[in-house]
Amino acid sequence: MDICPACQQDHTLGWHKATMSPLAPMPCSNCDTELCVTWKGYLLSALPGSLLFLLAYLLLEEESVSQYASYAASVAFIAFTQRFYMPLVIHSKDKGS
Numbered sequence: 001m002d003i004c005p006a007c008q009q010d011h012t013l014g015w016h017k018a019t020m021s022p023l024a025p026m027p028c029s030n031c032d033t034e035l036c037v038t039w040k041g042y043l044l045s046a047l048p049g050s051l052l053f054l055l056a057y058l059l060l061e062e063e064s065v066s067q068y069a070s071y072a073a074s075v076a077f078i079a080f081t082q083r084f085y086m087p088l089v090i091h092s093k094d095k096g097s
Contacts, residue, residue, distance in 0.1 A: 002017065002088070004028040004030060004031060004033065004035065004088070005035070005088060005089060005090050006028060006031055006033035006035075006090055007028060007030050007031040007033065009030045009031075010030075015079075015083060017082065017083050017086065017088070018079040018080075018082045018083040019082075020036065020037050020042075020082070020086070021037070021042060022036060022037055022038060022039045022042055024036075025091040033090055033091075034090070034091035035088045035089070035090065035091060036088070036089060036090075036091040037086050037087065037088060037089065038087070038089055041086050041087045041089075042082075042086060045078075045081045045082045045085050045086040046078050046081070046082065048077065048078075048081060049074045049075065049077040049078030049080075049081060050074070050078065052070065052073070052074040052077060053070075053071060053074035053075070055070075056070030056071055056074060
């Protein structure tokens with residue numbers, strides 16, 4: 001499912017990938033290559049969930065259960081999109097990721 005760009009094998013980062021940022025690279029479990037995400041990939045994967053969060057804030061009644069449920073769903077959707085749709089790249093120390 002998640003293929004390491006260096007060794008072309010499944011890197012088994014699992015849900016750790018959902019918490020990755022461009023500032024914190026993680027090693028591949030197979031080849032120990034430092035993997036990271038780009039700012040573009042990070043922000044694009046968080047965009048749909050952020051828009052859902054904003055819509056819930058603007059359109060739903062304030063302090064209602066449906067608004068809080070929409071907030072929780074938005075955060076879960078952000079984690080889902082970062083886990084499954086955020087591309088990984090090999091970390092380069094000279095350009096600062």
